[in-house]
Amino acid sequence: MLGDKSVLKVGSNEMELVDFRIFKQERGQTYEGIYGVNVAKVREIIRLPKLTELPGVPDYVEGIFDLRGIVIPVIDLAKWMGVSIPENLNIKPRIIISEFNNILIGFIVHEAKRIRRINWKDIEPASFSAGTGGIMDKSKITGVTRIENDDVLLILDLESVVQDLGFYSPDVDAEYEIERFSGLAMIIDDSGTARKITKEAMEKMGFKVIEAIDGEDAIDKLEDLYGLYGANVYKELKIIICDVEMPKMDGFHFAAKTKDDSRFTKIPIVFNSSISDHFSNIRGNEAGGEAYLVKFDANMFFKEVSRVVKAHLKD
Numbered sequence: 001m002l003g004d005k006s007v008l009k010v011g012s013n014e015m016e017l018v019d020f021r022i023f024k025q026e027r028g029q030t031y032e033g034i035y036g037v038n039v040a041k042v043r044e045i046i047r048l049p050k051l052t053e054l055p056g057v058p059d060y061v062e063g064i065f066d067l068r069g070i071v072i073p074v075i076d077l078a079k080w081m082g083v084s085i086p087e088n089l090n091i092k093p094r095i096i097i098s099e100f101n102n103i104l105i106g107f108i109v110h111e112a113k114r115i116r117r118i119n120w121k122d123i124e125p126a127s128f129s130a131g132t133g134g135i136m137d138k139s140k141i142t143g144v145t146r147i148e149n150d151d152v153l154l155i156l157d158l159e160s161v162v163q164d165l166g167f168y169s170p171d172v173d174a175e176y177e178i179e180r181f182s183g184l185a186m187i188i189d190d191s192g193t194a195r196k197i198t199k200e201a202m203e204k205m206g207f208k209v210i211e212a213i214d215g216e217d218a219i220d221k222l223e224d225l226y227g228l229y230g231a232n233v234y235k236e237l238k239i240i241i242c243d244v245e246m247p248k249m250d251g252f253h254f255a256a257k258t259k260d261d262s263r264f265t266k267i268p269i270v271f272n273s274s275i276s277d278h279f280s281n282i283r284g285n286e287a288g289g290e291a292y293l294v295k296f297d298a299n300m301f302f303k304e305v306s307r308v309v310k311a312h313l314k315d
Helices: 077-081 159-164 192-204 215-236 251-259 278-286 298-314
Strands: 014-026 029-038 042-047 061-067 070-076 094-100 103-109 111-119 141-146 152-156 184-188 208-212 237-242 269-273 291-294
Touching: 014 077, 014 094, 014 103, 014 152, 061 103, 070 077, 077 103, 094 111, 103 159, 184 192, 184 215, 192 208, 192 298, 208 215, 215 237, 215 251, 237 251, 237 298, 251 269, 251 278, 269 278, 269 298, 278 291, 291 298
Parallel strands: 029 152, 070 103, 184 208, 184 237, 237 269, 269 291
Antiparallel strands: 014 029, 014 111, 042 094, 061 070, 094 103, 141 152
16 A cells, blocks of 8 residues: 555645556667656555456456455556567566546556655646657656656556546536536646536536636636736636646645635635545645545536535625
């Protein structure tokens, strides 16, 4: 087990990553790929157990196993990434058991090295730059950061595996009891797909949506809104829907800064994240959020947003 994940100070704009390695063979040589995943999404790291194969699944699904009464599907990350594994590789693979969107899934890695603490300001979106070798599909990467020896660590978008397998398919078009409102809503998320899903949900509720790609971008847009509406900005902007994991400035740091600014402190913030551990819920509350939602239960989303906005309108 990884122990207590609540040690990071709220608003510090830092994250902790599990640093793991995938070895690849390219042009007859072996290279060490350096990757990371947020500690908040990691339940535990174990040795590779005996797996039960499943018929009719993609080749990167190695099988399933029972973990204390829970059946866990296991993904071979090298196969999912399209990496050619060197022959006669002398390693003892590990499985990273991750939880996001309330789903447990195991990922086979070649080595699990250490836990790193990194500031979100040092993480850049995957655009791709020198050092990545140009062999990775950037849609599988959420960010890049430099570590010692000027090596590049790639932060993998493991949630896209869940989407690839069809485990996570939010349906905002289903019939729900939806209350309607007027005014503005801001959505902050570095994922274009997540912004699209959330925007559709907010527009169904009657809001006009302003989009931001990270905390820094959101602060710039809040300043623009204050320039338009002055002290009445909280009456126009009814709610902010904020992701947690974002390059440059994460959601908790954004919320702490916003709630500490007398111009914006009355604007309610709802965190909407794939991180489903208990500690993130607590940290969201400490940062000043009015609610913490796990992506993406549409029915719960509509209910909580309605509750928060109605409470805001009463103030």
